[in-house]
Amino acid sequence: MSRPGKLNKANIFEMLRLLLIVIVVFVVLFPVIWVLLASFKSPGDLMRVPPVIIFEPTLINYDVVAREGFLFYFRNSAIVAITSVALSLLVGVPAAFGLSRFSIKGIGGIMLYVLSVRFMPYIIFALPLFFLMSRLGIIGTHGGLIFVYIIISLPIVIWLMKSFFDSVPRYIDEAAALDGASQFRVFWQIVLPCALPGLATVTILSLIFAWNEYLFALILSGRDAQTLTVGLTRFLGGMETAVRWGMLSAWSIAVITPVVLMALLVNRQLRRGFTSIAGD
Amino acid sequence: MANKKNFEWQKALIYIVPSLIVLFIIAIYPTIHAIWSGFWDYHLHRPDEWVFVGFQNYLKLFLDSRFVSSIGTTFLFTFVSVAGTMVFGFLMALLFQKSFKGKNTALALLTIPMVMAPVVSALIWRVFFFEPDVGIVNWLLSLIGISGPYWVSSSPWALVAAITVNVWFMTPFVMLIMEAALSGLPDETIEAAMIDGAGYWKRVWHIIIPLLKGTIIFTLIFRITIDYRMFDIVYTMTRGGPAFDTELLSLWVYNVALRTFQMGYANAGAVVMMILIGITCLLIVLPVIRKKGELT
Numbered sequence: 001m002s003r004p005g006k007l008n009k010a011n012i013f014e015m016l017r018l019l020l021i022v023i024v025v026f027v028v029l030f031p032v033i034w035v036l037l038a039s040f041k042s043p044g045d046l047m048r049v050p051p052v053i054i055f056e057p058t059l060i061n062y063d064v065v066a067r068e069g070f071l072f073y074f075r076n077s078a079i080v081a082i083t084s085v086a087l088s089l090l091v092g093v094p095a096a097f098g099l100s101r102f103s104i105k106g107i108g109g110i111m112l113y114v115l116s117v118r119f120m121p122y123i124i125f126a127l128p129l130f131f132l133m134s135r136l137g138i139i140g141t142h143g144g145l146i147f148v149y150i151i152i153s154l155p156i157v158i159w160l161m162k163s164f165f166d167s168v169p170r171y172i173d174e175a176a177a178l179d180g181a182s183q184f185r186v187f188w189q190i191v192l193p194c195a196l197p198g199l200a201t202v203t204i205l206s207l208i209f210a211w212n213e214y215l216f217a218l219i220l221s222g223r224d225a226q227t228l229t230v231g232l233t234r235f236l237g238g239m240e241t242a243v244r245w246g247m248l249s250a251w252s253i254a255v256i257t258p259v260v261l262m263a264l265l266v267n268r269q270l271r272r273g274f275t276s277i278a279g280d
Numbered sequence: 281m282a283n284k285k286n287f288e289w290q291k292a293l294i295y296i297v298p299s300l301i302v303l304f305i306i307a308i309y310p311t312i313h314a315i316w317s318g319f320w321d322y323h324l325h326r327p328d329e330w331v332f333v334g335f336q337n338y339l340k341l342f343l344d345s346r347f348v349s350s351i352g353t354t355f356l357f358t359f360v361s362v363a364g365t366m367v368f369g370f371l372m373a374l375l376f377q378k379s380f381k382g383k384n385t386a387l388a389l390l391t392i393p394m395v396m397a398p399v400v401s402a403l404i405w406r407v408f409f410f411e412p413d414v415g416i417v418n419w420l421l422s423l424i425g426i427s428g429p430y431w432v433s434s435s436p437w438a439l440v441a442a443i444t445v446n447v448w449f450m451t452p453f454v455m456l457i458m459e460a461a462l463s464g465l466p467d468e469t470i471e472a473a474m475i476d477g478a479g480y481w482k483r484v485w486h487i488i489i490p491l492l493k494g495t496i497i498f499t500l501i502f503r504i505t506i507d508y509r510m511f512d513i514v515y516t517m518t519r520g521g522p523a524f525d526t527e528l529l530s531l532w533v534y535n536v537a538l539r540t541f542q543m544g545y546a547n548a549g550a551v552v553m554m555i556l557i558g559i560t561c562l563l564i565v566l567p568v569i570r571k572k573g574e575l576t
Contacts, residue, residue: 021375025386028393028452031404034416038408049414091298098295102288110296117307119502121509121557123530124550125306127537128313131327151306158299183291212397214512215530219538229399233516248407256396263395267388274394275457 032256039249046245061250068247070254073231079142080217080227081210084149088206092157093199097187099158100165101173111162118155125151126219133220140222148216153206160205160273164198165191201273204266208259228255311554318548324541337548346524347549350532351556357443357514357528358507364447365503366496369454374484376455377462387459390452398449402516405445406432410517432518438526442514446507454499461495462488497568501561508557529553 038046040057099107129148130139138144172194173186181190192199217227232251263270318338321331341347376383393401409417410431418428429437465488478486489496511530514520520527520535527535533553537546 017375017378018380021380021386024372024375025389028390028448031401031409031448032392032396034408035404047414050419051416091302094295095299098292102292102295104288104292110300114303117303119505119509119557119561120307120311121530121550121553123509123511123533124314124554125310127533127543127547127550128310128317129306130537131313131317131543132310134327148306150302154299154302154306187295208395212395212399214397214399214516215534219534229397229512232399232403245407248403252400252404255400259395259397260392263391264388267391268384270395271387271391271456272460274391274453275460 035249035252038245039253041246041249043246061246062254064247065250065254069231070251073226073228074254076142076221076225077211077228080145080149080225081207083142084146084210085153085203085206087146088150088153088157089199089203092154093161093192094187096158096161097165097191100162101170101187101191111159114155114158117151118159122151122215126216129216130219139220140224142225145217145221145225145227148220149210149213151216152209152213156206156209157202160202160276161195161198163276164195164202168194197269200266201269204262204270205273208262211259314547314550314554317544318551320544322543324537324543327543330544333544337545338552340545341548341552346527347532349524350527350529353439353525353527354508354529357439357446357510357526358504360443361446361450361507362500362503364443365450365454366499368447368451370458372451372455373458373462374488376459387456390455393449394452394456398512399516401449402445402513405441405448406517410441433522435522435525438518438522442517442526445517446510446513449513450503450506454503457495457499458492461492465491497564501564504560504564505557508560509553 037053039061040059041052041055042058042060045052045055099111125148133139133144133148136144168191173191176186176190177183212229213227214229217230221227221230228251232248232255317330319332319334321333321337322329376386407415409415412418412428412430415428415431417431421428431437431441509530510528511534514526514528515531515534518526520531529549530553533546533550536542536549
């Protein structure tokens with residue numbers, strides 16, 4: 001076919017394709033790169049039109065962010081996200097095992113309901129939960145938000161872990177059962193370790209969704225449990241006050257850094273997780 | 281036989297019951313509560329004074345032009361966003377189909393915007409791109425002699441801006457799903473078509489798309505439901521304004537409940553919202569199920 005280095009039609013097309021790919025990746029990443037640059041700009045450089053690309057970097061914005069209580073919000077987000085995901089795993093992983101291993105009537109229905117929770121308009125849960133939580137007096141507490149966040153992660157945990165358990169061949173548990181292992185031991189010591197990579201994917205995926213959540217946090221986090229995403233919108237300014245660009249950029253970068261790092265660290269598995277949430 | 285089935289249920293119950301209880305408290309109970317309170321009238325700050333109004337809330341909804349236009353806006357927003365992400369995502373996946381050096385890195389880079397909080401993305405776009413005086417979009421437009429609009433605060437442009445951000449945010453999702461599906465296709469069918477002399481786009485249209493039908497339908501449902509319930513991006517960008525131009529259904533429910541405090545009325549709206557998306561999903565899925573004769 002086409003020899004490398006020779007300018008024939010196939011080679012030109014291939015070069016065009018690669019060029020297009022570079023452009024596409026750049027367009028997708030451009031806003032992120034832009035904010036990353038902006039977060040190191042001084043107030044003067046930020047307002048320049050046309051925008052400047054070469055400037056003297058400064059850490060002043062990060063300094064301000066730290067003084068504006070970033071750690072308070074960070075702590076809230078971390079507590080809520082990590083605990084709710086842990087709880088979801090605690091109840092969801094055994095459920096996924098049960099749904100994968102026992103041939104019982106109604107499994108299809110349960111799975112469909114779990115899936116529909118993932119795709120339901122969350123606002124329908126939000127108002128009744130607000131009502132319920134204010135009755136219990138747990139609006140604005142970590143505990144309340146943790147519990148609510150299970151809505152986000154539990155469907156992901158059950159749905160994905162079931163498919164990971166399904167891919168662990170059943171003769172493995174049958175062999176173990178023949179050796180006299182109890183059902184729970186089969187689950188805990190045999191099947192779960194086989195599905196460990198899946199478990200890692202599910203955990204990280206759930207953490208990302210919980211970390212990024214906004215609607216529930218906005219309605220239910222009150223003042224004391226406010227998360228990073230809610231804290232961020234304070235810098236937007238109202239109709240009267242000005243946008244605080246520098247701080248907003250630094251805050252944004254600080255919010256996304258942990259998730260982006262996690263995402264890049266286990267990227268291949270994460271991509272599989274993302275696509276199977278929608279496509280499995 | 282019946283005994284064995286019962287036994288299986290008993291064993292399975294221990295594993296499943298905790299999840300079912302949790303699901304009941306955080307999902308089933310709230311849904312029932314929403315449906316129930318849709319028949320009542322009560323104020324957010326007077327949660328003990330419920331007045332039964334029956335179907336009046338629902339009647340009011342359909343005479344409420346703000347609610348009706350919110351349905352229209354939501355459908356428009358969803359339709360354009362889904363169409364945009366599906367087309368761009370699919371084209372991007374085709375672009376990435378044949379392997380190349382650095383493909384893995386490129387795909388990894390594409391996941392970065394996807395894992396960012398939608399609120400962060402929306403803010404970035406609003407502040408750095410759509411800001412009328414110093415934003416990049418208007419600066420670029422000025423280079424070709426156009427004076428750009430006040431994006432997030434002027435009439436059709438707020439919706440255009442919101443859809444743009446949403447398409448940017450969601451396209452990589454679709455791209456990754458399609459890319460994974462494409463790489464799972466059997467090479468022979470595509471090669472056979474190549475030998476038949478079919479042109480590239482003809483191959484895509486007549487062979488690749490029909491092969492991906494299942495993936496496409498699932499992606500459609502996923503995309504439609506996510507855009508339909510959209511809250512964070514649009515709320516962050518426009519708060520539903522100008523006037524009620526970008527007030528999607530989620531925003532309508534939020535605004536009615538937390539700005540005018542009519543909880544029963546807001547819940548009735550949320551129930552209508554849920555019913556509409558349920559019907560939409562059924563309309564998409566039913567023909568497929570009927571053809572296959574089974575679920576999943």
